[in-house]
Amino acid sequence: MEIGSFIKLQRVKKGMTQEELAEGIVSMSYLSKIENLRTEASPEVISMLCTRLGIELDSETNITIKEKCEQWFNLLFEVNDKEELIEMYNELSELMALVRSDSLMLFEIHKIRYFLVLKQFDNALEQINSLNEVSGTFDNLHLFYWYKFKGNYAFFNNEYNQAMKSFKLAEDKVNQIHLSDSELADLQYTIAVTHSKLLNTLEVIEYSNKAIDIFQKEYNFIRCAQCHILLGISYRRIKMYEKAIKHYNLAKHLGELNKNNTIIQLTNQNLGYLYSAIGDSKEAIKHYLDAIDSEEVGLNERLIATTNLIKEYYRIYNFEKALEVIEKAKKLLDLAKNNVFYELYYYIVHSYIYAINEQYEQFTTLVIEDLIPYLKKHKDHGNLILFSNMLAKYFESVGKYKDSVKYYKLANLTYEEIVNL
Secondary structure, eight states: OHHHHHHHHEEEEEEEOOOHHTTTTTTTHHHHHHEEESSSSOOOHHHHHHHTOOOOOOHHHHHHHHHHHHHHHHHHHHHOHHHHHHHHHHHHHHHHTTBBOHHHHHHHHHHHHHHTTTTTTHHHHHHHHHHHHHHOOHHHHHHHHHHHHHHHHHHHHTTTHHHHHHHHHHHHTGGGGGOHHHHHHHHHHHHHHHHTTTTEEEEEEEEHHHHHHHHTTOHHHHHHHHHHHHHHHHHTTTOHHHHHHHHHHHHHHHHTTOHHHHOOOOOOHHHHHHHHHHTTHHHHHHHHHHSSSSSSSSSHHHHHHHHHHHHHHHHHTHHHHHHHHHHHHHHHHTTTTTSSHHHHHHHHHHHHHHTTTTOOHHHHHIIIIIHHHHHTTOOOOHHHHHHHHHHHHHHHHHHHHHHHHHHHHHHHHHHHHHOOO
């Protein structure tokens, strides 16, 4: 990292103006030239600027920091103990505040990923905004991670088109930097997931196969399983059901070999969805039941499986079983009150409670005033189509044909939007 960029970054982080840093050392215009790499300052000037910033110039400590940074970067890309991740972050932050390190810029950029892993989305955005001012000094390696992590942030905010633009910019840098095969495969997998969100099925298949080739060579079977799930979703969407089931079962087998409950339950979830789509409720229910039984997977995943099971029982008019599952869902909702996904599942569960108990006034109010606006905002096309159709059928059954047409139209327009994505 160039010393001028380093000084600018540290000044911005400490909230100092150029005037405050330059006073008594150099002119403000000369400091600006140093920071923007338009001139090389003498070692004496650099030393005085670093002293004012509270930074030491210690090459031996810099080597230690570089090694620790590489360990920390690796932790960010695998499922690890978050306590270890936080502990190493705090240690590095203290070192970076005292010693000039060539790894500082990469550390600052990786903070975006760190905050996303911890689900601290506001901190991630704040970090992106703070780095914007110095992003013009980034080299190709910095730019690769900068684009990738900005893409991660956009993805977590459901801004999939923006995420894809960032990921493609990162991909453009691949041939200009030294990147490990595993990091390349991680980018390819990330692009595949984003294409899946955008319903670009052929692109999902292309990038998933690229990633799986590398993961297989590295015997990274969990990442292979994740790719198989993406391929299963894609083949299901183009109605190649046998191929989809094959990939789901491969993923499930790898999950079982590695005793990874998240993979196992995710494949059960997707197999349930597939069998529901082809009208095999018995198989769908079997897989959904398997998916909700494990307490070792996240609340979000369990609530997805539970609400899907409610939908399936409702679809075949087995309201007694649907109400039994609703009781399980209520207990999960109690555990999820502080989670970002709580609102969605609360609306879905209570919509079914009102529909099953024929509390139609409460049903229509909740779906129209709360659930549909939520689904539109979060671009949840599948649920938007489902609940728009439920509303339309209800209004049709009571002779409110104008309202019925309105919601059938919303369902159709949403479907067309999916097709044209």
